[in-house]
Amino acid sequence: MAARALREAGRRRGWAAEVGRRCFSGGSAGTAVPERKEGGGxxxxxxxxxxxxxxxxxxxxDPRAYVFGEDVGFGGVFRCTTGLADRFGKNRVFNTPLCEQGIAGFAIGLAAMGNRAIAEIQFADYIFPAFDQIVNEAAKFRYRSGNEFNCGGLTIRTPYGAVGHGGHYHSQSPEAFFCHVPGLKVIIPRSPREAKGLLLASIRDPNPVVFFEPKWLYRLSVEEVPEEDYMLPLSQAEVIRKGSDITLIGWGAQLAVLKEACEDAAKDGVSCELIDLKTLIPWDKETVEASVKKTGKLLVSSSLLMFIFTIYHLGNNNSKSFRQYINYC
Structure with missing residues (x-):
């Protein structure tokens, strides 16, 4: 009861408020949108x-698609599901009890019956009660039935990462746990255009997908997004900045900081090649290997804090130069 009371208190505070003051925009360079019409804008x-x-x-x-989760009926705490229930009805867009394992279990069953189950876990921090259902049921459904059955129509959406005021139950980045699970796909977009195309591709993919959305960027990242239906390929990384000295790899909200790190490094004479992994599993080995063969060095950003720390030292000249750091790598 105490845990539920704390959770309710957090939700009543309105986490949909602005999540910071500094605005970043996603880059316009990216994989071509296959279905985009000429002049569509x-x-x-x-x-x-x-x-x-x-x-x-x-x-x-797709009339077989359903969206459900905690509070999605009125738009959700981040307003991602605004207007869905009004347009498609409460039979296809509906609230669930505060029970993540129940949400995941129901989603698996719904997908196993040939539907598109789009489940929302309100915060990625709450996904752990559903860990058994996702890892031991969804990921293994096809394998354990000898490909006779599957729940490939399952997509689990959840906002992840810190925003500066969320506390330990609203700031976690648990994607690494799911990157060790064969049978799952793990996707994290860096910008609005990427989010729309990758989410549609995830929903239509014949495999269960965990789709992490960087809540830090929900309102801060703005770019032109095609209004029509389009998909971006999964398991295809993107080189968003070419370089020759070192390869930097990141995903999601990290990319905004990594871009600034590359710009600061360039002032010190370091040419960084920056790759957005997009799909963490199964990841694009070919793109990464080709880049590392060229640069000879690789740095994976596993923590946003690490690069904030790096940029701080670059700006204040209180540590080894970035050139020395890269040579050390």
Whole structure:
């Protein structure tokens, strides 16, 4: 009861408020949108609006698609599901009890019956009660039945990462746990355009997907996003900055900081090649290997704090130069 009371108190505080003061915009360079029409254009939108557009399209184009989770009926704490219940009805967009293992278990069963189950875990920190269902049921469903059955229509969406005021139950980044699980795909977008295309691809992929959304960027990242239906390929990384001295790899909200680190390094004469992994499992080995063969050095950003620390020292000249650091790597 105490745990539930604490959780309710956190939700009543309104986590959908602005999540910081510094604005970043996703880069325009990226994989071509296959279904985009010539001259189609797009509108500048933020990341949560792009997610909302993707969910509208997924429900509109597939009558077997359902969206459910805690508070999704009124739009969710981050407003990603705004307007869905009004348009598609409460039979297809509905609230669930505060029970993550129940949400995941129901989603697996729904997907196993040939539907598109789009489940929302309100915060990634809450995904751990559903760990058994995701890891031991969803990921292994096809394998243990000898490919006779599957729950490939399952997508679990969840906002992850710190925003500066969330506390230890609203700031975690648990993606690494799921990257060791054969049978799952783990996706993290860096920007609104990427979020829409990758989410639609995840929903339509014939494998269970855990889709982490960087809540730090829900309102801060803005770029032009095609209004029409489109998908971006999964398991295909993107070189978003070419370089020759070192390869940097990141995903999600880290990319905004990594871009600044590359710019600061360039001032010190270091040429960084920056790769957005996008799909953490199964990841794009070919793109990474080709880059590392060229640069000879690799640095994986596993913590946003690490690069904030690096940029701080670059700006204050209180440590070894970035050139020395890279040579050390």
């Amino acid at each position: 797009g509108k500048p939108v933020n990341l949560f609006t792009a997610v909302n557009q993707a969910l509208h399209i997924a429900l509109d184009t």
